[in-house]
Amino acid sequence: MASDANDASNGTGKTAIGTVRRRKATSASVLVTDKIADWGITIGGLMVIVAVFGIMIFLAQVVVPLFQGGDLETTRSYSVTPPKPLAWTSVDEYQTIGIRITADGQVSTFHLDTGTALDSVTLDFGGAVATAVGATDKRNNIAFGFDDGTVRFAVIEPKVEILTGDSLPVGARELNDRDLTDGTAVYSRIPGNQLRRISLGARVDEPQTISEAGEAIIAIDYRTGGTVERPTRSFVTIDASGVARISRTETQINLLTRKATTRVLSSTLPELPAGMQVTNVLLTGQADQVYVANETGDIYRYDTRDFAAPRLAEKFDAFPGEQRLTVMGFLNGEQGLIAGGSEGAVRVFYRLQPENAGTEDGYKLILIRELEAHDAPVVNFASSQRNKSLVTMDLNGNVWLRHNTSNQTLLKLKREPLSDEGTQMLLAPRNDAVLVADAGGQVNFWSFYVPHPEVTAQTIFGKVWYEGYLEPTYTWQSSSGTDVFEPKFSLTPLIFGTLKATVYSLIFAIPIALLGAIYTSEFLHSRIRSTVKPVMEMMESLPTVVLGFIAALLLAPIVETWIAAVLLAFGALPLSLMLAAYLWQALPYQWKLRLDGIPKFCLMFVTVAFGCYIAYAAGPLFENVFFYGDLKAWTNGDIGSGLPFLFLVLLPLSFLGVSYVFARTIGTSYRLALREMSQSQAPLVDLARWVAMLLASCLVSYILAAALTAIGYDPRGGVVDTYVQRNALVVGFVMGFAVIPNIYTLAEDALNAVPSSLRAASLAAGATPWQTAMWVVLPTAMSGVFAAVMIGMGRAVGETMIVVMAAGNTPILDWNIFNGLRTLSANIAVELPEAVQFSTLYRMLFLAALTLFAMTFVINTVAEIIRQRFRKRAFQL
Known part of the structure; x- marks a missing residue:
């Protein structure tokens, strides 16, 4: 051994x-x-x-870089000649030459980087001196008013030509590393062995008499428009006697003969108050609004849409109190009015159309925001030609670059305090430089790089009051067809759209997937299960672009046509399955044994088909009873009240309430009595009980709905509102279909992983298979089931093509299930191909991706914490 x-x-x-x-x-x-x-x-x-961290x-x-502000690149300060009172200044878009225009018509140019004097010309003013100057927003079309009541129009602009590299004139001298000059023009070396020639172009028209009495023109503003063959020229003038006139010339050019025919329209504005000292006058590009301001801050807004009969629409005080109005001007696009005050205030006003405006034309100037104030009187203002940037300057020589939409001061520049009122300031055409020139010949020139002035945390995630909007909003609108457009980069509606699509798809997917997993795991015959589960998993292989295509071109029109039947199906399908379940229980035991397995499984599909047919057949009746015969008109609020819909919404809650009351009162006695009945009788009695409870629930739901309607509540305008064909309901269907395989497969695996000993113990204790599944198996597998739901949620959050094709692609904050949406991922897919590399839109799309990344990370982290708690509970069983 x-x-x-x-x-x-x-x-x-x-x-x-x-x-x-x-x-x-x-x-x-x-x-x-x-x-x-x-x-x-x-x-x-x-x-x-x-x-992951690398991404x-x-x-x-x-x-x-969106949040890094801007950088000052160069600063130049020098003196140029002649030292005469300035009427206007301009620069080219390449920061090459500056143009100074004096009141007597002398136009001189100089090199911006070095201050070197270049060519100059003298406009033929006939020996007169301009008493007023106005120009278009591009600063190249200029109107001069004179003391004899005449107006002259001029075009003064840099002329740009691209030449070959061997076109440089002999004797041209270098100005800096890039530029050379022959004394008349500047030649800049550019890539491709080419030269960019920039010279002065100037011409002036013959004078036009505006004041018949020969009164001096003291204020003028000027706009051009129309097309090449039909140019228009609009201007407003105020003479020394206080008479304001608006004029428009319309020219038709015969394309064959090149003969021009000009028609002049002129009208006198309603009389200004006697003795009013006009300091500013503005004209809109469409010549439909005129603004006249005095020093005390009173702004007179005239409606000139009817050119023959202009009218005073509104009188507005920009600075109530002692503060005086010192500067006034338009932002790019002429939707925003800037007013600067003698105490340094800078205010932005929008002309909006609120209810009860109390003005002649229904519009009203509304104070939108106060920009950061100067410490001294604001004496000059210039706006951008491309976006909503602006520059303000105070009497102490502080020059501040700002942005209206983001309400931030981007750069603070400094020059010597001003000693005269003839100082001119402008913002370069590309928003990359500021020029200040005074009558003494002093020039200050700053170039800078501010790539993303419109972006702050507030504009991305907060409400912003945009031009033309009656209130601050969350808006995403990244582009438009014109430069006057105000970009709107709020990610809030995109985050909301992502959550909305996820919620509606999970509402559709989770019940079907989890109930299917429970049925497959706990009740379905093993032979059928071996076929059903692989088929469900194969659904995962369907390309989402195909699902989106089907949703957009097939499902959306069907749902729109049969919307009442679709809504009715949400009730008809579960009711038909419930009725079939009761009838199955009432069958003789021998029949249930004989039909169990594949026949029973097939009968389920027959029941579903029956429920769909009932919904289809009863759809028109359902629409007539609950939506007054036209669901779309009802959602618009054109017909009916909210009572029928409230009844439908409250019905499930009422049923839960009735069931709770029944269980707490006679539920125990009823169950004991039910056990004494035969196997065929008990299901019929229970069916009768269920129908009675349903009727009671209908009564309770109707009472509650009538009470809510009586106090004035209407559900329309919230979750239910105007019907759009490509909407969240369609997205919920199709995206839920794409998510179901994920949740079903993982949840079914988690349920199958529960030890059989727990099922056996529950059944041995007298529990039914359904009770065992719901109260033993499901809680034990809850960590895995929850993980399955979270993975499905992650799939829904990141889904792109279905949303792009089926959701209407509208970035709005609206829970309306009948309206569209736009998600973060869909926004990236739609707009990235059109985004210029490293532009604001380009970086904002990357921020959207980072936001989606962060959302997924947070959701998964929270889900893992909850899953671990479920797992700990399961171990304690």
């Missing part, structure tokens, strides 16, 4: 053929393979983490 024990301890044993040695040591190949797998899994996991760092690197 001792020998046998010793043999056993040494790994040997006696058999019929003799002693056999057994090796207890693991082979080296297995150990090596195990170690390689261990290291491979570890390294792979670490690489995944590194890749996050890359996204952050692209996004960070």
Whole structure:
């Protein structure tokens, strides 16, 4: 015996053929393979983490410049001649030459970087001196008013030509590393062995008499428009006697003969108050509004849409109190009015059309925002030609670059305090430089780089009051057809759209997927399960672009045509299944055994088809009873009240309430009585009980709906509103269909992983299979089921093509299930191909990606915490 024990301890044993040695040591190949797998899994996991953080760092690197403000690149200060009172200044878009125009018509140019004097010309003013100057927003079309009541129009602008590299004039001298000059023009070296020639172009028209009495023109503003063959010229003037006139010339050019025919329209504005000292006058590009202001801050707004009969629409005080109005001007697009005050205030007004405006034309000037105030009187203002940037200057020489939409001061520049009132200031055409020139010949020139002035945390995630809007809103609208457009980069409606699409798709997907998983795991025959589960998993392979295509071109029109039947199906399908379940219970036991398995499974599809047919057949009746015969008109609020819909919404809640009351009162007695009945009788009695409770629920729901309607509540305008064909309902259907396989497969696997001993113990204790599934199996597998739901949610959050094709692509904040939406991922897919690299839109799309990344990270982190709690509970069972 001792020998046998010793043999056993040494790994040997006696058999019929003799002693056999057994090796207890693991082979080296297995150990090596195990170690390689261990290291491979570890390294792979670490690489995944590194890749995730690498993606996050890359996204952050692209996004960070949005919030870095701007940089001052160069500062120049020099003197130029002649030192005469200035009427106007201008620069070219390449920061090459500056143009100074004096009141007597002398136009001189100089090199912006060095101050070198260049060519100059003198406009033929007939020896007169301009008393007023106005110009278009491009600063090249200028109107001069004179003391004899005449007006002259001029075009003064840099002329740009692209030449070959061998076109440089002999004797041209260098100005800097880029530019050369022949004294008349500046030649800039550009890539491709080419030269960019910039010279002065100037011409002036013959004078036009505006004031018949010969009164001096003291204020003028000027706009051009129309087309090449039908140009228009509009201007408003105020003479020394206080008479304001608006004029328009319309020219028709015969394209064959080139003969021009000009028609002049002129009208006198309603009389200004006697003795009013006019300081500013503005004209809109359409010549439909005129603004006249005096020093005290009173702004007279005239409606000139009817050119023959202009009228005073509104009188407005820009600075109530002691503060005086010092400067006034339009922002780019002429939707925003800027007013600067003698105490340094800078205010922005929009002309809006609110209810009860109390003005002649229904519009009203409304104070939108106060920009950062100067410490001294504001004496000059210039607006951008491309966006909503502006520059203001005070008497102490502080020059501030601002942006209206983001309400931020981008740069604060400084020059010597002003000593005269003839100082001119402008913002370069590309928003990359500011020029200040005074009558003494002093020029200050700053070039800078401010790539994303419209972006702040407030404009991205908060409400912003945009031009033309009656109130602050969350809006995404990244582009338009004109430069006057105000970009709107709020991610809030996109985040909301992502959540909306996710919620509606999960409302559709979770019940179907989880109930299907429970049925497959706990009730379905193994032979059928082996077929159903792979088929469900194959649904995952369907391309989402195909699903989106089907949703947009097939499902959306069907749902729109049969919307009442679709809504009715939400009730008809579960009711038909419930009725079929009761009838199945009432069948004789022998029949249930005979029909169990595949026949029972097929009968379920027959029941679903029956429910769909009932919804289809009863759809028109349902629409007539609950939506007054036209669901779309009802959602618009054109017909009916909200009572029928409230009844439908409150019905499930009422049923839950009635069921709770029944369970708390006679529920126990009823269940005991039910056990005494026969197997065929009990289901019919229970069906009658269920129908009675349904009728009681209908009564309760109607009472509640009538009470809410009586106090004035109407559900329309919220979750239910105007019907749009491509809407969240369609997205919920199709995206839910795409999510169901994920949730179903993982949840079914989690349910199958529950030990069979728990099921056996529950059934042995007298629980039914359904009770075992709901109160034993499901809680035990809850961590896995919750993880399945979270993975499905992650799929829904990141879904792109279905939303792009089926959701209407409208970035709005609206829970309306019949309206569209736009998600973060869809927004990236739609707009990235059109975004210029490193532009504001380009970086904003990367910020959208980073936001989606952060949302997914937060959701998954919270989900993992909750899953771990469910898992800990399961271990305690």
